[in-house]
Amino acid sequence: MTVLLSVKDLSKRYDGRWVFKDLTFKVSRGERLAVIGPNGSGKTTLVRMLSLLETPTGGEIYLDGESLLEAPEKWAVRRKMAVVFKRPAVLNTTVYGNIALGLKVRGEKKDSIHEKVEWALKEFNLRHLEDRNARALSGGEKQLLSIARALVLEPLLLLLDEPTSNLDPENAALVEDVIKNTGSTVIITSPTESAARIADRTIYMAGKHR
Numbered sequence: 001m002t003v004l005l006s007v008k009d010l011s012k013r014y015d016g017r018w019v020f021k022d023l024t025f026k027v028s029r030g031e032r033l034a035v036i037g038p039n040g041s042g043k044t045t046l047v048r049m050l051s052l053l054e055t056p057t058g059g060e061i062y063l064d065g066e067s068l069l070e071a072p073e074k075w076a077v078r079r080k081m082a083v084v085f086k087r088p089a090v091l092n093t094t095v096y097g098n099i100a101l102g103l104k105v106r107g108e109k110k111d112s113i114h115e116k117v118e119w120a121l122k123e124f125n126l127r128h129l130e131d132r133n134a135r136a137l138s139g140g141e142k143q144l145l146s147i148a149r150a151l152v153l154e155p156l157l158l159l160l161d162e163p164t165s166n167l168d169p170e171n172a173a174l175v176e177d178v179i180k181n182t183g184s185t186v187i188i189t190s191p192t193e194s195a196a197r198i199a200d201r202t203i204y205m206a207g208k209h210r
Helices: 043-050 074-078 095-105 110-123 139-151 169-180 193-198
Strands: 003-014 017-028 032-036 058-063 081-084 157-161 185-190 201-204
Touching: 003 043, 003 185, 017 043, 017 185, 032 193, 043 157, 043 185, 081 139, 095 110, 095 139, 110 139, 139 157, 139 169, 169 193, 185 193, 193 201
Parallel strands: 032 185, 032 201, 081 157, 157 185
Antiparallel strands: 003 017, 003 058
């Protein structure tokens, strides 16, 4: 299979301590990769670097053959990805408006936006909340909304940082089923082996560097 993401000798150092060092792996197009490790092992830091929200101390990252760290227009690279963190951020608008926003920014036609938002509302059991202000939702509902908002973009690379951490077992299973059927390449982090259930391959981060 074609390699979509290539990470070579990636390292991050904070205040004299290595979060991780010389991390190397590749992800094939369409693959689902689980990144497992305890809290503090650097999983979220890795997601932040892959999504260009944080700069590594050293190493290289290539997406679809293009260097992420040397890309002249990082906004254009970011549009190939979608990221969901374990502490979801939502906008001060309706659930429907939150899901539709990224599609509007990408210039999709009104009918296409409506069709994709309707799909997301159905898949994530959010239809009864579509007119609710997103900031009034529970933590679990916000998590579902954030994942739905990312998936409707049909990103080349989907980065999910502990996406089911705020969900009950029923909704966690719902999210896992949707992820298994997405056409995106997926990197999903988890402190437990749970993410391995929906992954094609698993890597482990020990987090023991000093």
